[in-house]
Structure formats: C-alpha cells, structure tokens
Amino acid sequence: MGIQTSGKSTLGQQLATDLEIPRIVIGDFLRERAKVHDELGRAIAARVRAGKLADEAVVVQALATRLADAREGFVLDGFPRSGAQVKTLDAMLERLGVKLSAAVLLRLSEADARQRLANRLICETCKGSTTVLFANDGGQCPVADCTGTLTHRPDDRAPTTVDNRLAEFRELTMPVVAEYRASGRLIEIDVSGGTLPASGELRAAVAALGRS
Numbered sequence: 214m215g216i217q218t219s220g221k222s223t224l225g226q227q228l229a230t231d232l233e234i235p236r237i238v239i240g241d242f243l244r245e246r247a248k249v250h251d252e253l254g255r256a257i258a259a260r261v262r263a264g265k266l267a268d269e270a271v272v273v274q275a276l277a278t279r280l281a282d283a284r285e286g287f288v289l290d291g292f293p294r295s296g297a298q299v300k301t302l303d304a305m306l307e308r309l310g311v312k313l314s315a316a317v318l319l320r321l322s323e324a325d326a327r328q329r330l331a332n333r334l335i336c337e338t339c340k341g342s343t344t345v346l347f348a349n350d351g352g353q354c355p356v357a358d359c360t361g362t363l364t365h366r367p368d369d370r371a372p373t374t375v376d377n378r379l380a381e382f383r384e385l386t387m388p389v390v391a392e393y394r395a396s397g398r399l400i401e402i403d404v405s406g407g408t409l410p411a412s413g414e415l416r417a418a419v420a421a422l423g424r425s
C-alpha cells in the first residue's frame with residue numbers, strides 16, 4: 214500500500230522478481246480476466262463496461278481462483294480496498310492454507326506526494342517516469358535505447374484530480390492500514406527520503422515480523 218508516487222509498483226515488481234513469484238495487480242488482473250470467454254469473464258467484462266470494476270463478489274471470485282494457483286507466494290497490489298475486504302482476503306487465504314506474511318505500507322506525506330506529482334515527467338514512448346530534477350519537460354527519455362519525449366501528465370497537475378486521488382487513498386486505504394496494524398501484520402517504511410528499500414531489506418522485515 215502506498216500513496217501515488219510512493220514507489221509501490223516499483224517495489225512490488227522488484228520483490229516479485231527477486232522471489233520469483235507473481236505480482237497480482239487487481240485492476241490489471243481483472244481487465245485480463247475479462248477477456249476469457251467463460252461465465253466469470255463475461256461477468257467481469259460487463260462490470261468493466263459499466264465502470265464498476267470494484268464490484269466485490271466478482272472481484273473476490275476471480276481473485277480466489279487466481280490465488281489458488283499462486284500458493285507458493287504472491288505480491289498483491291490493489292486489494293483489499295476496505296476493512297471488510299481484509300477479512301474477506303483472510304478467509305480466502307485460510308481456505309487455501311496460505312498465511313499472509315505481511316502488509317506493507319510505504320509512508321509518504323500528501324504534501325510530498327503533491328510535490329512529486331507536480332515534478333513527474335512521463336515518457337510518451339515507454340511510459341517510464343522521471344522527475345524535473347533530472348530532466349526537462351520536452352527533453353529526451355533517460356532510459357537506454359528509448360528516444361521518447363518527456364512530458365507532464367495533465368492529470369498530475371490538475372488540482373482537482375490530484376485532490377481526488379489523494380482523498381481516495383486516504384478514505385479507502387487508511388482503514389485497511391488500520392486493520393493490518395491492529396492485527397500486528399503491518400510493516401511501515403518511510404520513503405520520504407526518495408529512496409525505496411532494497412527488496413532484501415523488505416524481506417528481512419517480513420521475516421522479523423514472523424518471529425515476533
């Protein structure tokens with residue numbers, strides 16, 4: 214879990230690669246699952262079209278089948294999205310005989326997230342992000358072999374959109390954080406300094422949590 218620009222996706226990807234386990238991003242997973250021509254696929258597709266991706270019963274059903282194939286481990290991103298879904302996930306994992314090692318929160322203040330969004334440049338070609346501290350608007354992407362142009366995403370600088378995204382995080386995610394904190398499964402990492410922990414550090418924190 215982490216507010217926009219906290220580095221949640223990057224760290225999740227690193228961890229999944231290092232541990233050789235899948236990273237399941239709920240939104241991406243549901244969009245892919247919607248393409249499968251079966252009853253569940255059609256049910257998800259109908260909700261995607263209606264803009265109701267978060268319809269709980271469908272999400273839970275689809276996720277349960279996905280997690281059944283990932284009992285050796287997974288990094289889950291984008292679920293649970295409410296305190297009630299924490300319990301839903303726990304029940305799902307209990308049926309699969311899987312123990313959730315930890316929930317991870319990357320801590321970053323809203324002020325810092327706003328600053329990072331304002332400074333963020335996205336490559337039009339590879340979609341990679343960088344910041345105005347290291348590159349210029351209209352400049353060339355720093356990624357090797359990419360000749361794309363860097364630009365601000367309009368969304369990142371529109372005050373209402375930014376407000377909505379930060380409010381959504383506060384309202385949806387903070388109850389989930391509270392639930393995991395109360396059950397002693399939360400690892401909090403301060404990322405305000407601008408560097409993400411190495412995934413080895415995170416794994417050590419997860420191991421320490423299991424011993425406590």
Ligand SMILES: [Zn+2]
Nearest residue numbers: 336339354359
């Ligand atoms: Zn690029």
